[in-house]
Amino acid sequence: MAGEDELKLLGTWASPWVSRVKLALHLKGLSYEYVEQDLDNKSDLLLTSNPVHKKVPVLIHNGKPICESVVILEYIDEAYGTTGPSLLPTDPYERAIARFWVDYIDQKLVIPWKVAFTADGEEEKTEGIKQMLAVVQTLEGALKECSKGKPFFGGDSVGYVDIALGGLLAFLQGTEELCGTKPFDIANTPLLLAWVERFTALDAAKVALPDVTKLVEFAKTKRLRI
Amino acid sequence: MAAEGDLKLLGLSVSPFVVRVRMALHMKGLSYEYIEQDLFNKSELLLKSNPVEKKVPVLIHDGKTILDSSAIVQYIDEVWAAMGPSILPVDPNERATARFWAAYVDDKLFSAYVGINKATTEVEREEKVSEMLAVLEQLEEAFAKNSNGKAFFAGDSIGYLDLAVGCHLLWLKAQHKMFGVVFLDAGKTPLLEAWAKRFAETDAAKEVVPDTGMVMEYAKKRQAYRAAVAAAAATAK
Numbered sequence: 001m002a003g004e005d006e007l008k009l010l011g012t013w014a015s016p017w018v019s020r021v022k023l024a025l026h027l028k029g030l031s032y033e034y035v036e037q038d039l040d041n042k043s044d045l046l047l048t049s050n051p052v053h054k055k056v057p058v059l060i061h062n063g064k065p066i067c068e069s070v071v072i073l074e075y076i077d078e079a080y081g082t083t084g085p086s087l088l089p090t091d092p093y094e095r096a097i098a099r100f101w102v103d104y105i106d107q108k109l110v111i112p113w114k115v116a117f118t119a120d121g122e123e124e125k126t127e128g129i130k131q132m133l134a135v136v137q138t139l140e141g142a143l144k145e146c147s148k149g150k151p152f153f154g155g156d157s158v159g160y161v162d163i164a165l166g167g168l169l170a171f172l173q174g175t176e177e178l179c180g181t182k183p184f185d186i187a188n189t190p191l192l193l194a195w196v197e198r199f200t201a202l203d204a205a206k207v208a209l210p211d212v213t214k215l216v217e218f219a220k221t222k223r224l225r226i
Numbered sequence: 227m228a229a230e231g232d233l234k235l236l237g238l239s240v241s242p243f244v245v246r247v248r249m250a251l252h253m254k255g256l257s258y259e260y261i262e263q264d265l266f267n268k269s270e271l272l273l274k275s276n277p278v279e280k281k282v283p284v285l286i287h288d289g290k291t292i293l294d295s296s297a298i299v300q301y302i303d304e305v306w307a308a309m310g311p312s313i314l315p316v317d318p319n320e321r322a323t324a325r326f327w328a329a330y331v332d333d334k335l336f337s338a339y340v341g342i343n344k345a346t347t348e349v350e351r352e353e354k355v356s357e358m359l360a361v362l363e364q365l366e367e368a369f370a371k372n373s374n375g376k377a378f379f380a381g382d383s384i385g386y387l388d389l390a391v392g393c394h395l396l397w398l399k400a401q402h403k404m405f406g407v408v409f410l411d412a413g414k415t416p417l418l419e420a421w422a423k424r425f426a427e428t429d430a431a432k433e434v435v436p437d438t439g440m441v442m443e444y445a446k447k448r449q450a451y452r453a454a455v456a457a458a459a460a461t462a463k
Contacts, residue, residue: 052330052364064319066322066326067326068329070325070329071329075319078321079319092305093287093292095301096293096294096298096300099296100292100293100297103297138278
């Protein structure tokens with residue numbers, strides 16, 4: 001049991017992908033060294049740890065780097081299988097469903113959000129918003145299906161899909177100011193609204209997610225990269 | 227053979243993502259009903275099974291629907307863990323490496339050759355070909371680093387990453403015939419070139435991978451479809 005187990009996380013404070021990893025580490029009760037990166041002046045450590053993408057997050061476990069937030073989440077769950085709660089479900093079918101929704105979030109939610117945020121033209125922006133809201137509506141259905149009346153996508157406790165979406169929460173909460181539309185509302189997405197309340201109340205969320213006001217200000221300077 | 231329940235796969239024979247799943251099923255020695263889909267005229271079963279994405283592959287196991295090729299392959303590996311070889315490595319670090327490169331390939335390799343298919347000008351095509359060659363150089367390095375001198379990404383026999391990369395080879399072969407580009411050559415990517423030959427010789431690949439003629443025919447069909455859509459949009463304006 002004794003012996004060094006060293007975890008280091010390379011990240012940036014605003015990155016939702018980094019937030020995902022912080023959430024997972026906190027939920028598992030794991031201690032780690034966090035090293036804030038300057039993406040305008042990339043460190044040697046970042047460049048050697050992630051030579052392919054040169055991006056954050058990078059989790060370095062006992063000197064070995066793991067890259068890509070989703071890959072890192074599954075790694076944490078597997079390398080620390082007996083520590084803290086399980087992040088993925090144990091049943092293979094439920095695992096497949098969780099993996100599908102995490103991939104859906106990454107493929108479908110982020111791009112229209114970015115369009116809604118950065119578009120110069122009114123038509124483009126409206127289209128981005130429309131697509132984003134359609135995706136959010138689908139996720140409302142996903143939450144209903146996965147939670148089966150329980151508080152989280154993972155059921156009674158936070159799981160893989162919760163973490164994947166939860167990492168994006170500060171952005172989602174800042175969407176009204178940044179994109180000009182509320183992503184969630186009581187009429188269309190009551191389950192997600194309630195989920196947001198529950199998730200932000202978690203200790204892990206308080207530590208892992210950036211302050212929404214600070215994030216919105218930073219995003220507005222357009223120096224934001226996600 | 228152990229009870230595998232009722233297995234159905236909705237697919238398209240030339241889809242790399244379907245090829246990947248079929249190879250996984252073959253590795254586990256599973257029998258299943260394969261139902262080829264017409265993606266230009268989507269079936270009710272496909273639309274009902276995958277209402278969110280309307281895509282293949284779709285695995286239906288004892289009435290349960292499993293979507294997304296990576297999720298399906300991992301599902302197959304987990305449910306039938308006791309049958310056949312392990313598709314994913316056992317060690318968490320090796321699993322992370324396999325998943326990382328699989329995601330890379332599905333993003334960068336796939337978008338490069340889809341771009342080559344869709345290119346309407348020579349310049350556009352050459353751009354995408356350069357992208358493709360850069361990706362293959364990365365994969366050559368990845369193979370050198372991760373195979374430990376063995377025959378496949380996974381070691382002595384094929385595994386998750388071999389399936390993830392290998393399933394795209396049918397399109398590289400087709401594009402070589404269609405556009406004359408040399409993607410894998412003994413000069414620039416010797417390891418990958420040798421690996422690709424070994425991959426094509428595996429039982430699973432021989433069983434599942436369609437011949438290049440079929441792939442080229444489908445590419446022509448898609449091109450015609452795209453042209454028709456563009457023409458319709460032009461007259462509609």
